[in-house]
Amino acid sequence: MSLINTTVPPFKTQAFHNGKFVEVSNESMKGKWSVVIFMPAAFTFNCPTEVEDAADNYAEFQKMGTEVYIVTTDTHFSHKVWHETSPAVGKARFPLVGDPTHTLTRMFGVHIEAEGLALRGTFVINPDGIIKTVEIHDNSIARDVKETLRKVQAAQYVAKNPGQVCPAKWQEGAKTLPPSLDLVGKIEAVAIRQDQRVLSTARAFNGCGLSTGPEQTRPQHHPERFPACWTTSSRPNSRATSSG
Numbered sequence: 001m002s003l004i005n006t007t008v009p010p011f012k013t014q015a016f017h018n019g020k021f022v023e024v025s026n027e028s029m030k031g032k033w034s035v036v037i038f039m040p041a042a043f044t045f046n047c048p049t050e051v052e053d054a055a056d057n058y059a060e061f062q063k064m065g066t067e068v069y070i071v072t073t074d075t076h077f078s079h080k081v082w083h084e085t086s087p088a089v090g091k092a093r094f095p096l097v098g099d100p101t102h103t104l105t106r107m108f109g110v111h112i113e114a115e116g117l118a119l120r121g122t123f124v125i126n127p128d129g130i131i132k133t134v135e136i137h138d139n140s141i142a143r144d145v146k147e148t149l150r151k152v153q154a155a156q157y158v159a160k161n162p163g164q165v166c167p168a169k170w171q172e173g174a175k176t177l178p179p180s181l182d183l184v185g186k187i188e189a190v191a192i193r194q195d196q197r198v199l200s201t202a203r204a205f206n207g208c209g210l211s212t213g214p215e216q217t218r219p220q221h222h223p224e225r226f227p228a229c230w231t232t233s234s235r236p237n238s239r240a241t242s243s244g
Contacts, residue, residue: 003109008129011103015069015095016079024069024097030129033066033156035148038110038121040139042074042096048088049227050120053145055091066152068094073117075100110136122148124155142228 012025037054039047054068061068070092072079079096082089089096097104099118105111110121120137132155137143154166157176164176 003123003131003134006131008125008131009107011107013097013099013101013104014076015097016076016083017095018093021076021080022095024095026129029067029069029125031127033064033127033152034069034125035061035066035152036069036071036108036121036123036125037143037145037148038071038105038108038118040112040115040117040120041072042078042082042089046139046142046227047072048086050142050145051086051092051096052088053143053228055088055093057145057149058093060149061152064149064152064156069097070094071097071099071104071118073099073102073105124148124152126155126159144228 008026008029010026012023015022015024037050039050041047051070054070058068074082076096076098079098083092083096084090099105102111102116105118108121108123110119111117112119117139120139120141120143122133122135122143123131124133125131133151135143135148150171153172154170157172158164158166161176163178165179166176170176
């Protein structure tokens with residue numbers, strides 16, 4: 001069953017946040033927009049690129065009244081050491097949430113049972129605790145948080161403007177559409193170019209040696225990992241770890 005427009009179930013866990021251990025729960029997340037970003041584990045080489053990317057864009061999320069939560073299957077104690085020893089992770093001013101019991105990874109459908117780790121899942125949640133966007137990656141492919149920023153902007157816009165929808169490639173300030181019978185079959189004047197970020201993700205997928213065909217199954221491990229903000233001009237990381 002899809003998680004879209006479902007309410008985050010009750011939970012409580014611990015996080016490391018700005019030098020302190022704090023409790024994070026479904027109730028504490030209410031009243032503001034939230035972005036929950038799952039990563040396989042702390043102390044990997046690919047995850048810090050995503051934490052740093054989120055940290056570099058954190059001010060933009062804050063301007064939109066949005067909190068960011070990084071979640072791994074490690075403890076909040078591990079996150080304290082991770083924050084203190086990694087220059088990239090040390091930039092984080094948002095909660096680093098521990099999920100050692102795998103409650104959250106299972107709740108959000110990103111748990112890898114065979115490994116006890118999480119897939120790279122990203123969830124945008126509204127102030128009422130309702131999930132509005134879901135994105136889940138193979139762990140070889142890191143994310144670009146600017147894509148999530150745009151999704152938060154779109155989710156906030158349609159929440160404030162009922163009856164409007166955001167078309168493909170919508171950016172803040174651009175026109176939206178009021179769905180109506182009169183528009184059916186008439187929106188054809190502009191050929192919308194495929195988003196380069198989508199193409200970049202597809203190329204990263206192929207760069208991992210993965211086929212997009214239905215006959216190909218996803219390998220559990222691959223020696224190349226694609227960091228946050230990766231494009232076709234970037235070089236993948238060649239060192240293998242279990243989940244990046």
